[in-house]
Amino acid sequence: MPSFSPALLTDLYELTMAQAYVEEGLSGEAVFSLFVRRLPARRNYLVACGLDDALTFLEAFRFDGPALEYLESLGRFSRRFLDHLQQLRFTGDVHAVPEGTPVFANEPILEIVAPIAEGQLVESFVMNQIHLQTVLASKAARVIEAAQGRPVVDFGLRRMHGADAALKGARAFHIAGVHATSNVAAGQAYGLRVAGTLAHSYIQAHDDEYGAFLAFARRCPDAVLLVDTYDTLGGVRKVIDLAKALGTERRIDAVRLDSGNLVELSFQARRMLDEAGLQRIGIFASSGLDEDAIAQAIDAGAPIDGFGVGAEMGVSTDAPALDMAYKLVSYDNRARIKLSTGKSLLPGQKQIVRVERGDVAAYDVIAQYGEHVEGRPLLRKVMHGGVRMPAGRVALDAARHLKAAEAGRLPARLRGIAPADPPYEVRISTGLAELAERLRQQFSTPATTSA
Amino acid sequence: MPSFSPALLTDLYELTMAQAYVEEGLSGEAVFSLFVRRLPARRNYLVACGLDDALTFLEAFRFDGPALEYLESLGRFSRRFLDHLQQLRFTGDVHAVPEGTPVFANEPILEIVAPIAEGQLVESFVMNQIHLQTVLASKAARVIEAAQGRPVVDFGLRRMHGADAALKGARAFHIAGVHATSNVAAGQAYGLRVAGTLAHSYIQAHDDEYGAFLAFARRCPDAVLLVDTYDTLGGVRKVIDLAKALGTERRIDAVRLDSGNLVELSFQARRMLDEAGLQRIGIFASSGLDEDAIAQAIDAGAPIDGFGVGAEMGVSTDAPALDMAYKLVSYDNRARIKLSTGKSLLPGQKQIVRVERGDVAAYDVIAQYGEHVEGRPLLRKVMHGGVRMPAGRVALDAARHLKAAEAGRLPARLRGIAPADPPYEVRISTGLAELAERLRQQFSTPATTSA
Numbered sequence: 001m002p003s004f005s006p007a008l009l010t011d012l013y014e015l016t017m018a019q020a021y022v023e024e025g026l027s028g029e030a031v032f033s034l035f036v037r038r039l040p041a042r043r044n045y046l047v048a049c050g051l052d053d054a055l056t057f058l059e060a061f062r063f064d065g066p067a068l069e070y071l072e073s074l075g076r077f078s079r080r081f082l083d084h085l086q087q088l089r090f091t092g093d094v095h096a097v098p099e100g101t102p103v104f105a106n107e108p109i110l111e112i113v114a115p116i117a118e119g120q121l122v123e124s125f126v127m128n129q130i131h132l133q134t135v136l137a138s139k140a141a142r143v144i145e146a147a148q149g150r151p152v153v154d155f156g157l158r159r160m161h162g163a164d165a166a167l168k169g170a171r172a173f174h175i176a177g178v179h180a181t182s183n184v185a186a187g188q189a190y191g192l193r194v195a196g197t198l199a200h201s202y203i204q205a206h207d208d209e210y211g212a213f214l215a216f217a218r219r220c221p222d223a224v225l226l227v228d229t230y231d232t233l234g235g236v237r238k239v240i241d242l243a244k245a246l247g248t249e250r251r252i253d254a255v256r257l258d259s260g261n262l263v264e265l266s267f268q269a270r271r272m273l274d275e276a277g278l279q280r281i282g283i284f285a286s287s288g289l290d291e292d293a294i295a296q297a298i299d300a301g302a303p304i305d306g307f308g309v310g311a312e313m314g315v316s317t318d319a320p321a322l323d324m325a326y327k328l329v330s331y332d333n334r335a336r337i338k339l340s341t342g343k344s345l346l347p348g349q350k351q352i353v354r355v356e357r358g359d360v361a362a363y364d365v366i367a368q369y370g371e372h373v374e375g376r377p378l379l380r381k382v383m384h385g386g387v388r389m390p391a392g393r394v395a396l397d398a399a400r401h402l403k404a405a406e407a408g409r410l411p412a413r414l415r416g417i418a419p420a421d422p423p424y425e426v427r428i429s430t431g432l433a434e435l436a437e438r439l440r441q442q443f444s445t446p447a448t449t450s451a
Numbered sequence: 452m453p454s455f456s457p458a459l460l461t462d463l464y465e466l467t468m469a470q471a472y473v474e475e476g477l478s479g480e481a482v483f484s485l486f487v488r489r490l491p492a493r494r495n496y497l498v499a500c501g502l503d504d505a506l507t508f509l510e511a512f513r514f515d516g517p518a519l520e521y522l523e524s525l526g527r528f529s530r531r532f533l534d535h536l537q538q539l540r541f542t543g544d545v546h547a548v549p550e551g552t553p554v555f556a557n558e559p560i561l562e563i564v565a566p567i568a569e570g571q572l573v574e575s576f577v578m579n580q581i582h583l584q585t586v587l588a589s590k591a592a593r594v595i596e597a598a599q600g601r602p603v604v605d606f607g608l609r610r611m612h613g614a615d616a617a618l619k620g621a622r623a624f625h626i627a628g629v630h631a632t633s634n635v636a637a638g639q640a641y642g643l644r645v646a647g648t649l650a651h652s653y654i655q656a657h658d659d660e661y662g663a664f665l666a667f668a669r670r671c672p673d674a675v676l677l678v679d680t681y682d683t684l685g686g687v688r689k690v691i692d693l694a695k696a697l698g699t700e701r702r703i704d705a706v707r708l709d710s711g712n713l714v715e716l717s718f719q720a721r722r723m724l725d726e727a728g729l730q731r732i733g734i735f736a737s738s739g740l741d742e743d744a745i746a747q748a749i750d751a752g753a754p755i756d757g758f759g760v761g762a763e764m765g766v767s768t769d770a771p772a773l774d775m776a777y778k779l780v781s782y783d784n785r786a787r788i789k790l791s792t793g794k795s796l797l798p799g800q801k802q803i804v805r806v807e808r809g810d811v812a813a814y815d816v817i818a819q820y821g822e823h824v825e826g827r828p829l830l831r832k833v834m835h836g837g838v839r840m841p842a843g844r845v846a847l848d849a850a851r852h853l854k855a856a857e858a859g860r861l862p863a864r865l866r867g868i869a870p871a872d873p874p875y876e877v878r879i880s881t882g883l884a885e886l887a888e889r890l891r892q893q894f895s896t897p898a899t900t901s902a
Contacts, residue, residue, distance in 0.1 A: 001452075001642035002618055007618065011608055011633040012647030020670045070639040076671075116656055123650075124634075127609040127615060135612075157462055159772045161586075162615030166460065166579060167453055169612075182462040183575075188521040189453035196463030199574075201779035204787040205477060205567055213879040218731060219471045221527075230792045230894045259791035287794075311772035320771040321610045321762035326654035336655040340679045340710035443681045 001163070006060065015071065016149045018117040019081040026406065028118035028332035031349045033108045034130060035327075042317035044414040045102040045424065047141045047403055049172045050133030051101065054126045055383055055392050061090040061122060064368050090118050094383035095369075097352065098394060100137075100175050100403030101378060104426045107352045107366060108379060108449040109134065116331060117250035118169045125327045132165060132322050133172040140176035140315035140408060143309055146291035148298055151179035151306040153195050154435055155286060156314025167316060171181055175399045179306075190396060197224035197284065199258050204229065210238045215270065216267075217242060222253040222285050240276045251384035254305065263302040270303040274318070288312065291417045337439040346432060347439050352378040354431075361409050367429035452614070456518035457511065460576040463832035466522065469568040470532040480569035482800045483574065484559045485581060486778075491770035491806040495865040496553040497873065498592050498854055499560045500623045501584030503550065505577045506834055507643060512541040512573060538882045541569050545834035546820075548665060548803065550628050551588075551854030552829060553861055555877045557828065558576040558803045558817060560585065567782060574777045582775050584623040590767035590860060591627035593868050594760055597742035601748055601756040602630035604646050606737060607765025627782060630757075641847060648675035648707050648735065648759070657682060661689045668693060673704040675735050678720075683711055687720045691727045705733035705756065713738065739763065742868045788890040797883060798890050803829040804880075812860050818880035872882050 018067055021027070036046060063071075063085040071077050071085070072419040092114025111131055112119045143152055150424050160166040163185075170186030180195035180432050181187065183198045187194035196203055198216060206212035208228060210323045225242075227235025235254055243252050255273075262285045273281050285297070286308030311317065328336050335348035346366060353375035367373045382392030394402075413420045428436070472478070487497060514522075514536040517551050521527050523538070527854075543565025554560055558580055563570045594603055605624045611617040614636075621637030631646035632638065638645035649667060656662035660681060668674045678686025687706055694703050706724075708716050713736045736748070737759030745758055762768065778796050779787050787800035797817060804816045804826035818824045833843030845853075864871045879887070 002622075003637040004618060004640040006587065006636075008636035008639050009573075009608065009614055010635055011606070012635050012638075012645045013633065013649055014647075015635065016647055016671055017650060017653045019668075020653065020667055021656070024672055028656075030652075030656065032652070071635075074638075074645070109711050116652075120650075120652060124608045125614075128613065131610050132613050154531055154595050155462070157460065158575045158777070160579065160774065161612035161766070161771075162583050162619060163457075163460055163576075164452060164615040167455060169478065171453075182464065184461055184463050184466065184522075185455040185457075187458035187525075188459050188517070189455040194463045194525070196465075196467055198464055199468060199571075200789050200791070201483070201567075201571060202468045202480075204472065204789060205472070205479075205481065205782045215475050216468075217470055220467055230790050232792075242772055259794050312523030314773040315612070316768070320766040320768055321613075324610065326609070328655045331656045338651050338655060338680050339682065339867070340651070341683075343710050345564075384607060426595045 002111060005064050005070070007063045008055065008067050009128070010071065010121055011124045014121050014123055016076065019077055019269050021120070022081055023078070023086050023116045027115050027117070029113060030119045030328055031330035032112045032119045032128060033327055033329045033350065034106045034110045035106055035325060037093050037323040037325055037343065038105050038290055041419070042318050043138055044420040045104060045138070046134055046322070047137035047176055047407070048097045048101045048103045048134055049099050049137035049175055050130040050168070051110065051226070051382065051392070052394070053129045053133070054110065056390050057125055057129065058090045058122060058383065058386065059388060070219040083446065084117060088118070089113065089144050090122060091386045092383070092391070093152060093381060093385065095379045096382050097378045098380065098402055099399040100406060102406050103352070104364060104424055105110065106346060106426065107364065108350050111349060111379065113349065127324060127326050129168070131322060133168055135316045135320065135322055136169045137172040137176045139313050139319070140173045141403070142176055142291040143294065144177040145415050146294040146417055147307055150304070150340050153306065153308045154178050154181040154183065154313065155308045155310040159311035171396065173313070175403050177404060188209065191275065198226045200226065200229045200404060209235060209245070211240065213238055213242050217250050217252055219247060222251055224254045224256050225252060226256045226258060228257060228259045232257060233266050233268055233272070236272050239281070240272060243278050243281065244276070252281055254284045256284045256286060256308070258287045262304070263300045266297070266302045266304050270336040284305070284308065286310070290317065294416065295417055320350065335435055335439060337443055337446055339435065339440065346428070347436055348432070350379070350432070354378055359409055360411055361424070363425035363427055365427045365429050366432060368431045368435065371429055371431040373429050379440060455513050456516045456521070457508070459518050459521065460579065461572055461749070462575045463575055465572050467527065468529055469572050471551055472568045472571070473532055473535050474529070478566050478568070480550070481779055482565045482781035483570045483829060484778055484780045484801065485561045485578060485706035486557055486559045486776060488774040488776055488794065489556045491773065492870070493769050494589055494732040495871040496555060496861060497585055497773070498627055498858070499548045499552045499554045499585055500550050500588035500626055501581040501619070502547050502561065502578040502833065503845070504584070504619060505561065506545065506839050507755050508576055508580065509541045509573060509834065509837065510839060514539060532740070536717065539569065540837060541565065541573060542837045543834070544568055544832060544836065547833050548828045548829045549831065549849040549853055551857060553857050554803070555815060555875055557877065558798060558815065559801050562800060562830065564800065578775060578777050579717045580619070582773060583706045584619055586766070586767045586771065586773055587620045588623040588627045590764050590770070591629055592854070594745065595628040596866050597745040597749070597868055598758055601755070604757065604759045605629050605632040605634065605764065606759045606761040608634040610762035611765040621849065624764070626854050628851065628855060630875060649677045649682045651677065660686060664689055664693050666857050668697060668701050668703055673702055675705045675707050676703060677707045677709060679708060679710045683708060683716050684719055684723070687723050688790050690732070691723060691729060694729050694732065695727070703732055705735045707735045707737065709738045713755070714751045717748070717753045717755050717779065733757070735759065737761065741768070746868055785891060786886055788887065788894055790891065790895060797879070799883070801830070801883070805829055807860065810860055810873070811862055814876035814878055816878045817883060819882045819886065821882055822882045824880050
């Protein structure tokens, strides 16, 4: 990574506005709400993720010496403001849904209650982190649904967007239910299960494929042998020869198919292995897989025991970005609105209430904070006065369990990979609807104060 | 960032294979070639980018104490191998095209010549870095072409995939020709020009829009005022009132349109500003922009002076991942091949030669390394024995200039955003074609050595 100050992971305008707030004496309490305006076409729900990293950033938020020197060098900021930044810490409260919670359009994933300049300065990177992990956990949730219990291994490192994405993505995938990651640094950082097989280069470096399989299987317990370097079924034949030669000396766990028609090849490989009495050798598949390819393979009855999924999940190819916003909804105890075409806003601090019938979610209600609405509230206070609360410190496996449990309570139509029809219902509470309408009328009347 | 060892940004199988190489005594020289198998539908060329970070990674490559402890804890690696890793440094050579060079399918962006275990261990992260920046520079090149000289500002930080992507993306955008970034940390890290305007929250925090404009313009020289919080043309009217009230006290640089029909609104805003004698106030547009929207606006003659581009460029929405590969093409002085369906390989170390007619590129030839082919060779040696050479140390602005010059020499049909018809021609040299055919025949004959 190049040398930079973490607090400068912010858009320049956050600093320009913060300077204006400070100089104008606008130091009132603001509420900023982070939400997704609309779900991508191929997402029935999103999996909220990334809170832990957002809170870590807020806890450590400060402008270090190099940051202040750099800002001074820009010639845009006053001494008074730079002195203010030097002292600045994040002192606000954060309310958020737990990581792993399914959320829908317009539902706040997180709300920050803080002096306005603080809430403004942290916007860009809090969004960056929640966005990244929510994008990736939401995509992985679909892959997990499609795999119907068969293990999915994250192979994304090489094509994910940088080191930060590869690490935090592996974390998000774990929360979504992915079995293991090939990313060793993510294993080290988060204690995730790591897994891997064998690359073509290893086969190619040996003079013949059989020799390569033999050398690898002798050294690697539970080897997964990659069979498609020259000819897939020829490769399978060599694995069978090898398994017979090795006998009980070494266990070969599986063959890996990595090109061609994976469904057809899996049937052929399974039959060959079974005929050789090698039922114990499994079939692992990879090669540009996404949830659609996995669902098709399973629908076709393909005897594939596990899936390696790379770039499609790693960058969430079909929806690599969400229409996520971080908006001022209250300042100085007055709810605020904005009316921009196609980008209007629900005003005020909020709560999400999930209404369940038996064990199944029926609909959500977005309500005003403190408004009484029947159901299960989703937003919890996770930080108070800049200090993380117990609800903001959740073990990674607890988040994984929460995701499984919460997704398990969604209506079945939302859990398939086809678009849910009808989509999940999200209502606006009476109190919130009335507030929004009142503000809309107030601000859509052409103001005359400017004349 | 969580705590991790940089050398562990590798796939587990790289380590498993490296252990096997070490134990088998396979320490011969390997050539690994990094290339993109096919261009995305909406890319007429790619802009190679990320080499500097790949070389920095290689220079610093070592397994630190925590890495070795973690690997030991996995129970998969022998003491002998862990001791080997402790001593391991990257000692290889790297040949690469300069950052900013337009490249095409199957052309090596980079080739590593190194003892096989070294070349294997660095695969995942070298790919990660070159992939990230090539994806983003290639997308930005389209946005720059579409903007036809009007400045483009990177607004991507909040929706790019993590901190690493946001920083290195800003760098890649600069090489591609982007004017400035809103990402202050990228400004600090790379000396890039930073720019920014104003967010809706600032307007909303004030009791009225005019008051917000006044307060901001007084404090911020060359303010770009965001006019769409409540009603875009109402906002423009207030900017006109303000400009008249301020007179020559403060200069307002532009209004910013951020929602609705940007083309129509730009015509209306321009007319209003012109009628008020405010020709000096420009129009800046943002809101989900990509190269298509920019091209449409310019085709329609929209009087927009600059564009803020966020997520669409920041994650390269239409092609967030490339079909990039890093493959063994030679081991122990023998060229290697692989025949996997749809993923076959050009064997051996290579050179790319660009053949120009006058000032325009006519076609490329992928040749064997050392083969004589007329034209301009693109791959240069940038690292020798693990040490960076002068050609591997290129200033960021030099890469930007190189990109502009090299893209300027491409045929005009490649520089539009529509698919080039015909696409650029990439030939295979006679020597390389003969070698590939010879190896194909050798390895597609069902091997009998395994029986």
